[in-house]
Amino acid sequence: MLPGCRRYLQRPNANKYAGSLFKGDAEFRRKLLALQTSKIRNAAQVVTVSADGKSFKIKEQMNEIGLIENATVIVGSDGTIIDVGPEEVLSNKYKDFTFETDIDATGKSIIPGFVDGHTHPVWTGDRVHEFAMKLAGATYMDIHKMGGGIGFTVNHTRDASKEELKDLLHQRLNRMMKYGTTTVEAKSGYGLETETEMKMLEVLHEVNAVHPVDVVSTYLGAHSVPKGKTAAEATEDILNRQIPELMRRREEGKISPRNIDVFLEKGVFEGEDTKKILEAGKTAGLLLNFHGDEIHPMCSGQLGGELGAAAISHLERVDDEGIIAMAKKPTVAVLLPTTAYILRLEPPPARKLIEGNVPVALGSDYNPNAHCMSMPNVMNLACVLMKMTMNEALVAATLNSAASLELSHKYGSIETGKQGDFVIIDHSRWEHIIYEMVDPPIHSVVKGGKVVFSNRT
Ligand SMILES: N=CN[C@@H](CCC(=O)O)C(=O)O
Numbered sequence: 146m147l148p149g150c151r152r153y154l155q156r157p158n159a160n161k162y163a164g165s166l167f168k169g170d171a172e173f174r175r176k177l178l179a180l181q182t183s184k185i186r187n188a189a190q191v192v193t194v195s196a197d198g199k200s201f202k203i204k205e206q207m208n209e210i211g212l213i214e215n216a217t218v219i220v221g222s223d224g225t226i227i228d229v230g231p232e233e234v235l236s237n238k239y240k241d242f243t244f245e246t247d248i249d250a251t252g253k254s255i256i257p258g259f260v261d262g263h264t265h266p267v268w269t270g271d272r273v274h275e276f277a278m279k280l281a282g283a284t285y286m287d288i289h290k291m292g293g294g295i296g297f298t299v300n301h302t303r304d305a306s307k308e309e310l311k312d313l314l315h316q317r318l319n320r321m322m323k324y325g326t327t328t329v330e331a332k333s334g335y336g337l338e339t340e341t342e343m344k345m346l347e348v349l350h351e352v353n354a355v356h357p358v359d360v361v362s363t364y365l366g367a368h369s370v371p372k373g374k375t376a377a378e379a380t381e382d383i384l385n386r387q388i389p390e391l392m393r394r395r396e397e398g399k400i401s402p403r404n405i406d407v408f409l410e411k412g413v414f415e416g417e418d419t420k421k422i423l424e425a426g427k428t429a430g431l432l433l434n435f436h437g438d439e440i441h442p443m444c445s446g447q448l449g450g451e452l453g454a455a456a457i458s459h460l461e462r463v464d465d466e467g468i469i470a471m472a473k474k475p476t477v478a479v480l481l482p483t484t485a486y487i488l489r490l491e492p493p494p495a496r497k498l499i500e501g502n503v504p505v506a507l508g509s510d511y512n513p514n515a516h517c518m519s520m521p522n523v524m525n526l527a528c529v530l531m532k533m534t535m536n537e538a539l540v541a542a543t544l545n546s547a548a549s550l551e552l553s554h555k556y557g558s559i560e561t562g563k564q565g566d567f568v569i570i571d572h573s574r575w576e577h578i579i580y581e582m583v584d585p586p587i588h589s590v591v592k593g594g595k596v597v598f599s600n601r602t
Pocket residue numbers: 265294295298408436439484510512513514515
C-alpha cells in the first residue's frame with residue numbers, strides 16, 4: 146500500500162555533516178564550512194507545515210502548521226534544508242560559521258514555496274474573446290462543442306514553434322515564481338496528436354533544465370477529442386502511437402513525463418476510454434493524475450480508487466462513494482477554485498473531502514480559460530468559496546500538492562532534508578499572504594537556498 150505517498154523523508158548527505166558538527170572533528174568542521182551556504186535568520190514566524198516527515202495531511206492535521214516564532218532556517222550548498230529552529234538556538238549552534246547568503250528576516254515570516262498542483266502553461270493564442278462569451282451566458286461545454294475552448298488553443302499551439310512555446314513558458318514561470326510558486330505540475334494537452342504532444346513535453350523538459358522553478362511534466366494527450374476523430378479513434382491513437390512515442394523519447398532523455406492525465410467528462414473521454422488510457426499510462430510507468438467530475442458526475446473517485454491514482458483534479462461533482470474510494474490509497478484531491486469562480490460552477494466540496502479523510506491539495510489550473518498564476522489568490526478563493534481555513538489552504542498549497550505528485554519527500558514543508566524553497570513574506574504574520582488577496586506582500590522567493598525573486602531589486 147501507498148508505495149509513494151507514505152514514503153518517509155529521505156535525509157541527504159548534508160545532514161550527515163551537520164550531525165558531526167559537535168564531535169570536535171576539524172575535518173568535518175572544514176567540510177561543513179564549505180557546505181553552509183544560506184542562512185535566513187530571525188523571522189518573526191517560520192511556518193514549517195510539517196515537522197515529522199508526514200507525506201500528506203488529512204482532516205484536523207491540516208490545521209496543524211508548525212509555527213515557530215523568532216526562527217532561523219539553514220540551507221546547504223546542495224539546496225536542501227540543514228536546520229530549522231529558534232534563532233537563539235541556531236545562532237549559537239552555528240556561531241563559528243560564515244554563510245554565502247545571509248538574509249535578515251526580522252519582522253518577516255517564512256512559509257514553504259508553493260507547489261502548484263495543476264497547470265496548463267504551454268500554449269499560444271489567448272481566449273479573451275471567449276471570456277466575453279461566457280460573461281454573456283455561454284457555458285464551457287457550449288464553447289467546447291462549437292470548436293472553441295481547448296480546440297481553439299490546439300489550433301494555435303500546433304502552429305507554434307518550439308522556441309516560441311519555450312519563451313512563453315519561461316515568461317509564465319517567471320510570473321508564477323513572483324507569486325511564490327517554486328514547483329509546478331505542468332501538462333501537455335494542446336496537441337492531441339503525437340508531434341505536438343511530444344513538442345509540448347520537450348518544451349517542459351527543456352525549460353525545466355534552465356528555470357529555477359521545478360517543472361513536473363504530465364502527458365495529457367487525452368485532453369479533448371481532436372476534430373475529425375471519435376473518442377474511440379482518439380483513444381486508439383493515444384494507445385498505439387502517442388504513448389509508444391512518449392516511451393521512445395523518454396528513453397532518449399528528450400522528455401521527462403511523470404504523470405498521465407485524461408479529461409474524464411461527458412462528451413469528451415468517458416469511463417471506458419479513460420480507464421484504457423490510464424492503464425496504458427500506468428504500464429508505461431506514469432503516475433495517474435487526471436481531471437474528473439468537473440461538469441458532470443463521472444464516478445472519477447471510484448475509478449481513481451480502483452486504479453490507484455495519485456491524484457484527481459476538479460471534483461466539483463464528486464459523490465460520497467467517490468470520496469470513500471479516494472480516501473483508501475489515498476488519492477489526493479487537487480481542487481481548483483479558479484475554475485469554479487470563472488465558470489460560475491458550484492465549487493468542489495472541500496469540507497466533505499477533508500472530513501472524509503481525503504488529502505486536499507490546491508492548483509491554479511492556469512490555462513487560457515482560467516488565467517491565474519497566483520497561488521495566494523487561489524488560497525484566498527479556497528478559503529472564501531470552499532470554506533477552507535487559512536491553515537488548511539497553506540497545507541493544501543504546499544505539502545498536499547507535493548503529495549499529489551508523490552514528491553512530498555522533496556517539497557512542501559520546511560524540514561531537514563527537503564529542498565530549501567521558501568516564500569519570505571513582508572509581514573510578521575504569515576496569513577497576510579492570503580488576506581491581502583491579489584497583491585500579496587511577498588518580500589522574496591528562495592529556491593534551493595538562493596533568492597530567485599526579490600521585490601527589493
Ligand atoms: N477541463 C479541462 N481542462 C482545463 C481547461 C483547459 C482549457 O480550457 O484550455 C481545466 O482543467 O480547467
